[in-house]
Amino acid sequence: MEWFKKIMYGRYGGDSLSGALIVLSFILLIISNVLPKALWFVVIVAYIPTVICVFRIFSRNIYKRQMENYKFLKIKNTMRNSLRRKLNKLKDLKTHKYFTCTNCKQSLRVPRGQGKISITCPKCKNTFKGKS
Numbered sequence: 453m454e455w456f457k458k459i460m461y462g463r464y465g466g467d468s469l470s471g472a473l474i475v476l477s478f479i480l481l482i483i484s485n486v487l488p489k490a491l492w493f494v495v496i497v498a499y500i501p502t503v504i505c506v507f508r509i510f511s512r513n514i515y516k517r518q519m520e521n522y523k524f525l526k527i528k529n530t531m532r533n534s535l536r537r538k539l540n541k542l543k544d545l546k547t548h549k550y551f552t553c554t555n556c557k558q559s560l561r562v563p564r565g566q567g568k569i570s571i572t573c574p575k576c577k578n579t580f581k582g583k584s
């Protein structure tokens with residue numbers, strides 16, 4: 453393993469973004485297998501994330517690669533949180549109703565079956581009427 457250490461010295465190595473790029477390549481390769489022959493170029497496109505991944509692992513610009521990974525993780529977390537929120541919304545759609553504040557667009561959750569109610573936004577104190 454000495455030779456490997458020597459090669460990797462001063463280089464960035466792997467991170468979450470590189471891992472995600474490999475997964476993306478893999479998915480694209482699977483897709484390209486089931487696509488019609490006319491879409492042959494998808495195979496080439498499928499290898500692009502792998503090439504980027506290898507470039508990143510051997511890159512010496514560690515700061516730049518860290519910033520890329522940081523941005524990637526930020527986007528990933530935003531997407532995960534938004535998905536989680538949507539799933540939670542779906543889960544309690546039977547027991548709760550969702551309203552959007554007419555003033556600040558804040559999403560508000562109200563228990564169902566209360567008839568006509570006036571809803572006060574906890575964020576901006578705006579009051580509006582709704583049927584739960």
Ligand SMILES: [Zn+2]
Pocket residue numbers: 553554555556557558573574575576577578
């Ligand atoms: Zn509001």
